[in-house]
Amino acid sequence: MSLLTCKDFLKELNDYLDDATSPGLRQEIEAHLAECPNCWVICDTTRRTLRIYKGTDLYPLPSEVHQRLMEALRRKMSQSKNGSGQSKNGS
Amino acid sequence: MQPELAPSNGTDDAGLVRRAQDGDPEAFAELVARYEKSIFRLARNITQNAEDAEDVLQETFLKAYEHLDEFRGDSKFYTWLVRIAVNQALMKLRKRKTDRSVSLDETFDTGEDTLVREIAVWADDPERLYSQDELRQILASAIESLPPIFRAVFALRDIEELSTEETAQILNLSVPAVKSRLLRARLRLREKLTRYFKRKGDDVFAYL
Secondary structure (H helix, E strand, O other): OOOOOHHHHHHHHHHHHOOOOOHHHHHHHHHHHHHOHHHHHHHHHHHHHHHHHHHOOOOOOOHHHHHHHHHHHHHHHHHHHHHHOOOOOOO | OOOOOOOOOOOOHHHHHHHHHOOOHHHHHHHHHHHHHHHHHHHHHHHOOHHHHHHHHHHHHHHHHHOHHHOOOOOOHHHHHHHHHHHHHHHHHHHHOOOHHHOOOOOOOOOOOOOOOEOOOEOOOHHHHOOHHHHHHHHHHHHHOOOHHHHHHHHHHHHOOOOHHHHHHHHOOOHHHHHHHHHHHHHHHHHHHHHHHEOOOOOOEOOO
16 A cells, blocks of 8 residues: 555655655655556656657757857967967966 | 767866866867757757857857866866856846746745646657657747746756756755756646647546
């Protein structure tokens, strides 16, 4: 028999999904999930939400953005070279 | 796709930072190559704007270069970089709108608001229901609908995979504050995606 309520479960959901719960608590959570279809669905769909986000790079770096960054850095580096010698360290 | 300075030589960040501090531009370029993708993605996720994200990307690395001597190695170089990027990104948001939701200090009710509205089983392979473009649109608009602080916490913890402690440090939040925002972010995204991914015919609503 599970001692966790649905609210308790929700509080532990993050740690459970992150594999950060103690083995004892983990067992309690799994006992609750086995007998509470709602919490099972919440757990399953939240886990899948994370998996989908982790598996999709929504914003890959466009190559022209990379190029412009490198240009900006080159400008910056040549400025500081002209300004105060090679190294920023000695100044 | 793009020409990349691959982090092939196995040098750790600390070594590269020391070389960059001694004036070796290639070492700094290597650090850029390691982290530009992550910084751009983070900036894009927080600002929700392509132009702002590019500005944040440039400002972050230019500032890092300028202030490299001030980096003492108390934290990881990447965490230091992310901190600069998050600050720049939040500044962009504040400039763009005088939206109260941009504040990081805002206190949220961590207790009794409704965390879960809709509970429905998802289709077995819901990603297959949509084209790649549609799927990206669905995922992006779900993140966009979150308040900025939730976006920041979710992006740092679940996309860039920083620890709770690092995220707390970067955002100047307590560990419990990060945890409660992350839970809300995850559950809200879950809820948004449920609209698209639920198994047809199932319409179960429940309130917890």
